[in-house]
Amino acid sequence: MEAMATKELLKIHEVVKYPDPVLARPGAAVTVFDEALRTLVAEMFESMYTAQGIGLAAPQISVSQRITVIDTSFKKNAKDKLVLINPEVLETRGKQVEEEGCLSLPDIREKVQRAAWVKVKAQNEHGEWFEVEGEELLARALLHEIDHLNGVLFIDRISRLKRELVLRKIKKMQKNGEW
Numbered sequence: 001m002e003a004m005a006t007k008e009l010l011k012i013h014e015v016v017k018y019p020d021p022v023l024a025r026p027g028a029a030v031t032v033f034d035e036a037l038r039t040l041v042a043e044m045f046e047s048m049y050t051a052q053g054i055g056l057a058a059p060q061i062s063v064s065q066r067i068t069v070i071d072t073s074f075k076k077n078a079k080d081k082l083v084l085i086n087p088e089v090l091e092t093r094g095k096q097v098e099e100e101g102c103l104s105l106p107d108i109r110e111k112v113q114r115a116a117w118v119k120v121k122a123q124n125e126h127g128e129w130f131e132v133e134g135e136e137l138l139a140r141a142l143l144h145e146i147d148h149l150n151g152v153l154f155i156d157r158i159s160r161l162k163r164e165l166v167l168r169k170i171k172k173m174q175k176n177g178e179w
């Protein structure tokens, strides 16, 4: 007989790196809001924190579904923890250009132009719709993570010349066994 776990053991998922094909595939809409989904969401937060990230999309852990978690204050403020399922951008305003990184592109940082403000609607882990507005870092995180659910990476949003330099750097790291 197995001992009952007193605390739920959450699996830490490995974050896949570019060019894993799952990152280029649009995720499927979530239609079932059950305990398995809520466990997956909890595991996504733990996997994100373990990888030192402030945002993680399900395709990054090889789950091709429209789920993302964000915590721009990295555990400092509980109210910054966001779960967005089937998110949609409703409105954007303005422009910001800041350096961006991605857990699936370690050590790569490039300036990316994004909207300065965004309004998003999404479902929570119980299937309830809500709206969230964000500016600056939160706007960037929301847009970056929603891009993942559409198979888009931040290096798809930089100039072709810069992307070629990034891809060359990745090839070199792969060759040296650093990727």
Ligand SMILES: [Zn+2]
Residues within 6 Å of the ligand: 101, 102, 103, 104, 144, 148
């Ligand atoms: Zn990313």
